[in-house]
Amino acid sequence: MRTISRYICIAFVGIFTLTAFAQNGKIQSVKDDYRDFAYVKTSEVLLEVANKGYKSVDLFQKLANSYYFNNDMENASKWYGELMALEEVIDPEYYFRYALALKGIKNYEESDKWMKKFNELKPSDLRGKAFLSKVDYKASIEDLSRDDIEIHNLEINTELSDFGTTEYENGIVFASARGGGRKYRWNEQPYLDLYVVEKTDSSYTKYGEVKGVDGKVNTKFHESSAVFSPNGKYMFFTRNNFFKMKYKEDDTGINRLQLYRATLSEDGIWDEIHKIHFNSQDYSVAHPALNVTGTKLYFASDMPGTYGQSDIFVVDVNDDGTLGEPENLGASINTEGQESFPFMNTNGDLYYSSTGFPGLGGLDVFKSEALDRKIVGANRNFPIENIGEPVNSPADDFGYYENLVTKRVYFSSNREGGKGSDDIYTFEITECxxxxxxxxxxxxxxxxxxxxxxxxxxxxxxxxxxxxxxxxxxxxxxxxxxxxxxxxxxxxxxxxxxxxxxxxxxxxxxxxxxxxxxDVQEIEPCDDLAKVLDIPIIYFDFDKSNIRYDAEIEIQKVLAVLTKYPTMNIDIRSHTDCRGPASYNEKLSDRRAQSTRKYLIEKGIAPERLTAKGYGESRLVNDCGCEPSNDSSCSQEEHQLNRRSEFIITSINGQSCDDKE
The missing domain is CATH 2.60.40.10 (Immunoglobulins)
Structure with a gap:
């Protein structure tokens, strides 16, 4: 079932539009429950209506949403499918939710199809653009996944919701619904409180007694997502809009999430609770995260200026724990979807969860390397990447936290195989x-x-x-x-x-x-310098014998060898293919051989060291002759083998080619 932590996200979304043309009284009877996120009861009633054969856009939207927000992606995809089958005009957001629901049951091919339709309907939406920019996202995620990491479900998890971990002293602080008391209608679990527990061994899987955070932090409403200043003096955390015993709602009857700051007293308890100055009853502010120096606080909000359902913002932290004015991290981090649960490690890498970028399903954890150091001036272009499995899965994965000194990671997920609706998982960062x-x-x-x-x-x-x-x-x-x-x-x-x-x-x-x-090759009499030096065909312009620039570059190699070995003499031989009159080819090749000899002499090589002759087509190296008895259907490449230049060593160091023969 979709958990309270999901509410902490969807509280940003607000009330889903309730249509005024419900098909029967039973749909209207759950209107208040639906508005108040009491999806368990809603789905039961709506399912009864649908199973009787009733069909409508309103019915299928509400029914599919009820399953979707309870993390039952199999039923969500079924009813979103029924909604699509009506072929009515609907909000494109339902195409996006359908695509996510299909990912939740690992039907990625069908999910991609509906994401493309979503993009066609909303081409300016950042989520669709992100998908089209990386249609091979599954391969990219697979490349970034680690199959050598073993994750552990913490023994302190319960059948209720446990999530959102941060280290504190010798233990961890996290949110949990284990406290009992009145139940929250949305999932019929108790309201969240913040808890602390100490580690009892070095494996980070054994813990002592779980206790509520001391002080005035916990109330009868939701608290979650704590983070501590580097000096240990302040704790920032999330709570419903409930302060000094006053519970406030916006004009639509929604109680929003807000950020609060607690101060550690001399007695070691958290008191002096202060509201953050940019809190509002009209939008939510939640999930604080501090950088390593405690000078910047990152958080999630749907305040004005937000791209989508919730965005990641940053704000300066003053020496006295007060905050400056928040800034949106921009479109490279945020989308029209949900971005939430930021975390900043000691290297300045931002981790956060998003539904807006291509992932494995639901909320996936993404990383923007060194963002805290790059956030200078108006720069808001931050590359991101999906961190892959095993942290990410077809379910919701969020609340990432890592300690780069101890190499310990915590994250939260409602994936299959857990103890409850949300569980906390841990693993050790092993050197890959x-x-x-x-x-x-x-x-x-x-x-x-x-x-x-x-x-x-x-x-x-x-x-x-x-x-x-x-x-x-x-x-x-x-x-x-x-x-x-x-x-x-x-x-x-x-x-x-x-x-x-x-x-x-x-x-x-x-x-x-x-x-x-x-690089060093032994040369002997009769060797061809053209082969030793890898000299290709020396080309001349058509029907001409003067040295072209590209040919001069190759002849320079021969010149260098002749200069280095003054006892070397060579015979320059020029050949053609069979095309053209034989007498013409012989004369043309001879002129080219003599032109090459002349060039070398002009560059300082003694004339007596050089002989030159053109052989025309008389010394073919293959069967590409042009006489009737030969195969004249040779390719250009085969004819080209015969158009060659040779630089035969006739003698060197007193040894001649004749002596070798």
Missing amino acids: EQLITGIVLDKDTSEPIANATVILFDGEGTELERKTAGDDGSFEFDAGCRMEYLVRGEKETYTSDEKRFTTPTKKQDLQLQLLLEK
């Missing part, structure tokens, strides 16, 4: 380790290169570790998750190769290939 394995290969031969040096760098180029590859060219490094690395392979007489990559969140083995090219 990746194994980088690879092999160093000769690029040309694909043979392993033994004893190569392999170096691991971080994303900024700082060397982390170096190893010597094995006889089979293999290597491996241990690495972290979601970190940028560069791996470089080196070996004498080879040019280096490197791979830059970012490791995934999920633990998996990463396999790399480093392909090293020979």
Whole structure:
């Protein structure tokens, strides 16, 4: 059943519109219950009406909403489906709720279809835009999920609602409906109070006696979501609009949520309760979270200027615990949906829950890295990401809290398998380790290169570790998750190769290939420098033999070798394919060979070291001849193999090609 914590969210939404054209008296009989969020009773009556065969937009909207807000997504999706089948004009918000309900039963394909329809009806809605900008959201969430984390349901959970954890001294403070007393009509559970409990062992799963927070914080109405100032002097928390024994409602009869500040007395109890100055009976303000220095407070509200049902705001905290004027975090954080339950870790990363961005269903937890440091001036462009499983699920997941020193995380969820409507879960942040394995290969031969040096760098180029590859060219490094690395392979007489990559969140083995090219190659008489230096075809303009710029770049390689080895002599050979008259091809290729020789002589190579001749089409390297006896249907690529330049070493260091033969 949808829990009190869900009310803490939906109180922002206000009253759903009650139509004046109900089909029969039974629908009207639950009007007050529906308005007061007493959905358990509402659904029973409406279901009786629907099962008798009555159909109407009003009936199906109320019935589906009753299940939706009680977290019964199977029945919610059923009745939203019946609503859609009426093919009547309805508020596009019902398309969005239908999509979320379908996610709740893991029918993601059908959910995506209705999200697209929602976007068609409300193309300016940020939720639809977010969906279309990341239609592959499920793959992205899977990449960010962790399958090496084991979550634990706290032993202090009850069959009632328990949620919203923060650490305090040697224990935790949380909200719970365990207190007894009068029941809240919405889910027939007692009203929430704030409780404290101490840890009894280092596993963070064993706790002592649960007690109510000392002082004047708890009342006969809802309290939840406590946060403590760094100096331990102040506690900010959420409560219904109930102060100094006065219970106030807005003009529609809704009692809103408000923020309060308590001060720790010398006796160790919380008293001197103060209302935050921007509280209002016309909108809700709830779920406070402080940054590590206690200078900024983040919270959720539907105050004027809100994009949707509730947004995340920030406000400066003064030295005396008073607050400045709140500012909306903007459209990169907030949507037309619900954004709530903010938390700021000691690194300045904002965690919060949202229904407006693509997720696994219901409320999902999202993260905006280093937001507290980026929030400068008018900047409100903050990238966010869904933190994935196991924190997120098809149910509502919220109330994220983490301690980066102890590596302990708490979060709340009404997922299947819990003890009650909302439960508190915990896990330890384990270092996600990746194994980088690879092999160093000769690029040309694909043979392993033994004893190569392999170096691991971080994303900024700082060397982390170096190893010597094995006889089979293999290597491996241990690495972290979601970190940028560069791996470089080196070996004498080879040019280096490197791979830059970012490791995934999920633990998996990463396999790399480093392909090293020979940098120093042995040359002998009869070798072709064009092959040694990887010189492609030296192109000339059509029917011309002068050296083009791109050809000059390649000939410079030959010039460099001839300069380095003064005893080397070469024979320049130019070839064509078979197309065109043979006599013409021979003359043209000879002019090109002589042009190449002339160029090298002009660059300082002695004429006697160079010979040159054109062979036309007389020395084809394949069967792409143009005579009737040959196959003339060769492709352009096959003909191109014959259009080549050769630089044959005729002699070097006193050895000639004739001696070798």
